[in-house]
Amino acid sequence: MKKLAAVLLAGVMCLSLAACGSDSADEAVTxxxxxAVEETTEDAEAAEDAAAEDTExxxxxxxxxxxxxxxxxxxxxxxxxxFPPYEYYExxxxxxxxxxxxxxLAEKLGxxxxxxxxxxxxxxxxxxxxxxxxxxxGMTVDPDRQKNVxxxxxxxxGVQVIIVSEDSEIASADxxxxxxxxxxxxxxxxxxxxxxxxxxxxxxxxxxATAVQALLDGKVDCVVIDEQPALSFVEANEGLKILETxxxxxxxxxxxxxxxxxxxxxxxxxxxxxxDDGTVQGILDKYITAE
Amino acid sequence: xxxIEELKLGLYQTFILDNNYQYFLKGIGITLLVxxxxxxxxxxxxxxxAIIRSAHDQxxxxxxxxxxxxxxxxxxxxxxxxxxxxxxxxxLIMWFVIWASARSTDANMIRCAILSFGINSGAxxxxxxxxxxxxxxxxxxxxxxxxxxxxxxxxxxVIIPQAIKNILPALGNELITLLKETSVxxxxxxxxxxxxxxxxxxxxxxxxxxxxAIAVIYLVMVLFLSWVLGKLERRMRQSDLR
Numbered sequence: 137m138k139k140l141a142a143v144l145l146a147g148v149m150c151l152s153l154a155a156c157g158s159d160s161a162d163e164a165v166t167x168x169x170x171x172a173v174e175e176t177t178e179d180a181e182a183a184e185d186a187a188a189e190d191t192e193x194x195x196x197x198x199x200x201x202x203x204x205x206x207x208x209x210x211x212x213x214x215x216x217x218x219f220p221p222y223e224y225y226e227x228x229x230x231x232x233x234x235x236x237x238x239x240x241l242a243e244k245l246g247x248x249x250x251x252x253x254x255x256x257x258x259x260x261x262x263x264x265x266x267x268x269x270x271x272x273x274g275m276t277v278d279p280d281r282q283k284n285v286x287x288x289x290x291x292x293x294g295v296q297v298i299i300v301s302e303d304s305e306i307a308s309a310d311x312x313x314x315x316x317x318x319x320x321x322x323x324x325x326x327x328x329x330x331x332x333x334x335x336x337x338x339x340x341x342x343x344x345a346t347a348v349q350a351l352l353d354g355k356v357d358c359v360v361i362d363e364q365p366a367l368s369f370v371e372a373n374e375g376l377k378i379l380e381t382x383x384x385x386x387x388x389x390x391x392x393x394x395x396x397x398x399x400x401x402x403x404x405x406x407x408x409x410x411x412d413d414g415t416v417q418g419i420l421d422k423y424i425t426a427e
Numbered sequence: 428x429x430x431i432e433e434l435k436l437g438l439y440q441t442f443i444l445d446n447n448y449q450y451f452l453k454g455i456g457i458t459l460l461v462x463x464x465x466x467x468x469x470x471x472x473x474x475x476x477a478i479i480r481s482a483h484d485q486x487x488x489x490x491x492x493x494x495x496x497x498x499x500x501x502x503x504x505x506x507x508x509x510x511x512x513x514x515x516x517x518x519l520i521m522w523f524v525i526w527a528s529a530r531s532t533d534a535n536m537i538r539c540a541i542l543s544f545g546i547n548s549g550a551x552x553x554x555x556x557x558x559x560x561x562x563x564x565x566x567x568x569x570x571x572x573x574x575x576x577x578x579x580x581x582x583x584x585v586i587i588p589q590a591i592k593n594i595l596p597a598l599g600n601e602l603i604t605l606l607k608e609t610s611v612x613x614x615x616x617x618x619x620x621x622x623x624x625x626x627x628x629x630x631x632x633x634x635x636x637x638x639x640a641i642a643v644i645y646l647v648m649v650l651f652l653s654w655v656l657g658k659l660e661r662r663m664r665q666s667d668l669r
Contacts, residue, residue, distance in 0.1 A: 322629030
């Protein structure tokens with residue numbers, strides 16, 4: 137009986153592994169096949185296009201059909217809604233700079249916007265694996281991420297800053313050596329701190345708010361996070377301050393799958409229009425109040 | 428072919444690049460440490476609670492002392508609260524509310540995890556052990572008592588040994604659940620096996636290899652556990668087949 141069970145289990149495992157393997161193989165095959173089909177049908181399509189040009193309405197359809205999204209007609213955006221003022225919950229709705237920019241983009245593209253809240257470090261993977269269309273989460277363009285996803289043009293500038301308690305002895309980034317540093321997992325701040333101060337002293341939390349809570353409790357000595365959420369956190373909690381020295385300056389952009397260059401280009405076009413007509417600046421000004 | 432190339436890159440980035448394999452090694456260490464000590468704490472708590480609960484339930488109504496009634500009440504509250512709230516929430520409360528003053532050193536986080544998981548596991552173990560004690564026929568206790576053993580001695584020499592044999596599979600189940608559930612310690616920032624994979628994912632943006640790898644590691648640990656438990660069960664059954 138036990139042997140039978142063992143054999144059965146082994147069989148199931150082999151099958152499941154094989155299923156994983158053949159899945160990807162199939163994908164590879166189909167993508168090759170698709171490419172081949174595309175080539176052969178290109179001429180046919182060109183002919184069709186020429187034919188379609190005769191009718192006025194068809195052109196508009198083609199424009200709308202240009203971008204393919206995960207769900208048809210919907211721009212699915214992944215974010216981590218604990219990152220004010222870029223994205224945060226107001227009631228049960230996710231609002232903030234990124235949410236409004238995404239809304240404006242979706243309108244330009246003729247899509248409806250759907251926001252999915254997830255852990256920050258899952259966003260790039262989710263974009264990559266086609267679970268969501270875009271990752272808009274105050275995400276910094278960095279080379280490691282660019283290996284896995286494409287980035288659109290930048291729409292804002294971020295600064296990594298250090299939050300400490302008011303009576304802290306930490307005066308600049310040089311004092312962080314040997315201190316416990318709270319970060320938001322998967323952020324560039326997390327990367328920089330791990331590189332600069334070693335794994336041991338960096339405590340990753342799933343979102344910024346938890347990291348700040350840990351700082352308030354004295355669990356960590358400081359939190360390294362982007363400037364705008366830092367300002368919100370410091371405003372909301374007594375006894376915290378942001379160090380004057382900036383840790384790192386960087387650019388925010390939207391992550392798009394490498395398999396969907398059409399969407400990236402469409403977003404870039406729309407984004408640049410929004411930047412040119414001042415919409416983006418307007419949204420930034422609305423949320424970021426100058427001190 | 429493309430898949431194999433990707434897999435190679437994934438394996439390289441997950442294990443070799445920047446000595447990433449150390450995340451797994453350290454992670455396994457922490458996961459096992461938390462599991463083993465939580466198990467010990469859970470067993471002690473569980474058996475204590477089970478004995479109190481079953482002593483209370485098996486005594487005739489008029490013989491129950493006031494102390495036993497109070498202890499039983501405390502145990503019931505403990506069971507209700509712990510079994511009625513999610514493990515994740517208990518851990519968060521332990522770390523951010525009850526023990527809010529603790530610094531985020533590894534030692535502190537491990538202590539907190541052991542305490543939370545031990546207390547949680549204790550509640551489940553208690554009910555399992557109680558079910559074992561209750562499953563032994565009343566006649567066994569009566570026989571023991573009539574042979575001149577007192578309550579404690581009858582428990583120790585007659586009831587508990589038989590009960591343990593009955594509850595071993597259920598206890599093994601709880602153990603396996605405990606081992607796997609330690610993965611939620613990631614929320615307090617403790618770098619266990621799961622956190623190791625998450626950090627690697629956030630560094631390399633590879634999800635496939637790190638997560639499959641830890642799944643296999645957890646599976647191997649669980650298989651080892653079930654093997655040990657199976658051996659134990661077989662030894663306990665030896666006297667059945669005479």
